Amino acid sequence: MAGFRDIDRALFPIKSITSVIEIFKHHLERTSEPDLALLSIIVGAVENSLTCGRPNAPVQICEPIESSRLPSLEYHTIELLYNKFYTIIKGAVDVPAKNTTKTQYATRELVKKVSDAVWNTLSRSYYKDRAHLQSLYSYLTGNKLDCFGVAFAVVAGCQALGFTDVHLALSEDHAWVVFGETSSETAEITWHGKGNEDKRGQEIGKGVAARSWLYVNNKPVICTRAMEVAALVSAINPSLNATHDAYEVAYLQQELLWLLYDLGHLTKYPMAIGNLGDLEEISSTSGRIPCDILFREAISSARNYYDNMHVYPYTYQGGYFYRNKMYKEAFESWANASDVIRKYNYSRDDEEIYKEFLEIANELIPHIMKVESSGFSANSILKKPECFACLLRFYDGICQWEEGSATPVLHIGWAKPLVNTISKFDAEVRAQVNIVCESNNGDNKMEQKTQANGNTSCLNNNNYCISEKENRNNTDTDLIHAIESKVISDENSE
Numbered sequence: 001m002a003g004f005r006d007i008d009r010a011l012f013p014i015k016s017i018t019s020v021i022e023i024f025k026h027h028l029e030r031t032s033e034p035d036l037a038l039l040s041i042i043v044g045a046v047e048n049s050l051t052c053g054r055p056n057a058p059v060q061i062c063e064p065i066e067s068s069r070l071p072s073l074e075y076h077t078i079e080l081l082y083n084k085f086y087t088i089i090k091g092a093v094d095v096p097a098k099n100t101t102k103t104q105y106a107t108r109e110l111v112k113k114v115s116d117a118v119w120n121t122l123s124r125s126y127y128k129d130r131a132h133l134q135s136l137y138s139y140l141t142g143n144k145l146d147c148f149g150v151a152f153a154v155v156a157g158c159q160a161l162g163f164t165d166v167h168l169a170l171s172e173d174h175a176w177v178v179f180g181e182t183s184s185e186t187a188e189i190t191w192h193g194k195g196n197e198d199k200r201g202q203e204i205g206k207g208v209a210a211r212s213w214l215y216v217n218n219k220p221v222i223c224t225r226a227m228e229v230a231a232l233v234s235a236i237n238p239s240l241n242a243t244h245d246a247y248e249v250a251y252l253q254q255e256l257l258w259l260l261y262d263l264g265h266l267t268k269y270p271m272a273i274g275n276l277g278d279l280e281e282i283s284s285t286s287g288r289i290p291c292d293i294l295f296r297e298a299i300s301s302a303r304n305y306y307d308n309m310h311v312y313p314y315t316y317q318g319g320y321f322y323r324n325k326m327y328k329e330a331f332e333s334w335a336n337a338s339d340v341i342r343k344y345n346y347s348r349d350d351e352e353i354y355k356e357f358l359e360i361a362n363e364l365i366p367h368i369m370k371v372e373s374s375g376f377s378a379n380s381i382l383k384k385p386e387c388f389a390c391l392l393r394f395y396d397g398i399c400q401w402e403e404g405s406a407t408p409v410l411h412i413g414w415a416k417p418l419v420n421t422i423s424k425f426d427a428e429v430r431a432q433v434n435i436v437c438e439s440n441n442g443d444n445k446m447e448q449k450t451q452a453n454g455n456t457s458c459l460n461n462n463n464y465c466i467s468e469k470e471n472r473n474n475t476d477t478d479l480i481h482a483i484e485s486k487v488i489s490d491e492n493s494e
C-alpha cells in the first residue's frame, strides 16, 4: 500500500496552506505514482474545514494567507481515513496475489467491481449537485460523492490495488476510465445527468452517442497520474455560499494549479488552464502570465491535442471578455465556440452546453445590445460589420448543431432575442458583411454528418454563406427567413 511515507508523516500535523503544497510537491516531484487517495483526503479535509466548518470557528484576520493557520489536521485522522478507503476497496475485490514478474492489467470485471464497491457505499439519497462532494474526504466521512467524485474514487481505488493502467478520461461534462495493456479499453464508472440510467461497466459508445458533445467526438482528456492530481485540484470548490469564496481554499487551488502548470501537467488539460485563468482574473499572482494569456493557452491546447472539439476554452475566454466589457472580442470567442458545436449532433445528454449557449444568446448578447444601444459612440460595436458577422456565425453554428439531430435545439424563445439583436445593426453595417458561398466540402461537420445532410451552411469570419439545402429542416429555415425578412423589411423602411 503506497500511502504514507516518512516525508509525508514529517509534514504533519498540517497547520498551513504551505504544508499542503509541500505534500503535493513531494508527491509530484519525488514519486512516480502520486497517491490519489491520500491527496484527495487531504485537500478534502482542508476544503471541508474552511467551507463547511463550524460557523464560529476562529477567523484568522489579516494573516498572510499562506501561513494562516488551518484547523490543525492530525496525521492519525488522515491515516484512519486512508486505511478505511483501502479496506473498503480491498474488501470488495479479491485481487490475485501480486505476480512479481508480469505486470497485471485491470479487467472490465475488476473496474466494475471497484465501481460497485464505491457505488454501494454511497448514502441512499442526497442532493447530488451539492458543493464539496468531490473528494474522498466527503466519501469517507459522509458517504457522499458527486458524479466526478465517483469516477475519481474508482481510479484512486484501482491505484490502491496496484493497477497503474487504469486512468481517468474526461470530457467537458462526463468522466470514465481507460485501461488495459494499450489503454484501449474504456468503461463507464459513474452516472451522468439527472434521471438517466447509469451505464456503468459498459464501454464508451461508438454509435450515435459518440457524435454528441458529451463524448467530445472521442477526443477526451486521457489523464496521467499527475493529470488526475490536476483533476482533483480543479475540482476543489472554494465556495462558502452562493456569493462568497473561502479565500484560503481559492489560494490553495491557485497555488496547486501553478505547481502543476510549472511541471507541465496542464499542457493537455484545457479546462484546468481555464480554471487557473478564472482564479487569476479574480486575484492575479505577481510575476505570473496574465489570465488572458491563460485563456488563449487553453484554446491552443484544445486545438493542438483535441482536434478543436472542445467548447469550454472559447466560453472561458468569452466570459472573460464579457466581464471586462470587451464585447467585440466576446462575440469572436462565442462565434468560435459555435464553430465547435456545429460539428456535433445535439443529444439529450448535452443539456449543460445547451444551457451555456442559451445563456449567451438570450442573456449575455441581449445585455450587450442594450448597453451598446443606450450610449451613442462611433466606436460602438453596432457600427462594426465584423461584430455582425460574428453574431451570424454564432447563430448559424447553433442552427447547424440542430441539423441532423434527433432532438431540436431552437424554439421560438430563441428567435425573439435573435431578431432583436440583429435588427440593432443598421442596414449599411449589415451590407458590409460580404456573403460568400463556399463549396460544401469544408470541414464543417464530422464526416458522417456531412454525408447525411449533403450541403452544409458555413461561415468563416465575414464570409457568411447559406448554401442551397434541399433538405434544410424547417426550424432554421424559419429562423433564417425570419432574419432575412426582418433585415429586408428594415431596408424597405430605411
Ligand SMILES: FC(F)c1nnc(N2CCN(c3ncnc4sc(CC(F)(F)F)cc34)CC2)s1
Pocket (backbone or CB within 6 Å): 147, 148, 170, 171, 172, 173, 174, 175, 231, 234, 235, 271, 272, 275, 312, 313, 314, 315, 316, 319
Ligand atoms: F466555459 C466557462 F465558462 C466555464 N467555466 N467553468 C467551467 N467548468 C468548470 C470546470 N470543469 C472542469 N474542470 C476541470 N476538469 C473537469 S472534468 C469535467 C467533467 C466531469 F466533471 F468530470 F464529469 C469537468 C471539469 C467543468 C467546466 S466551463
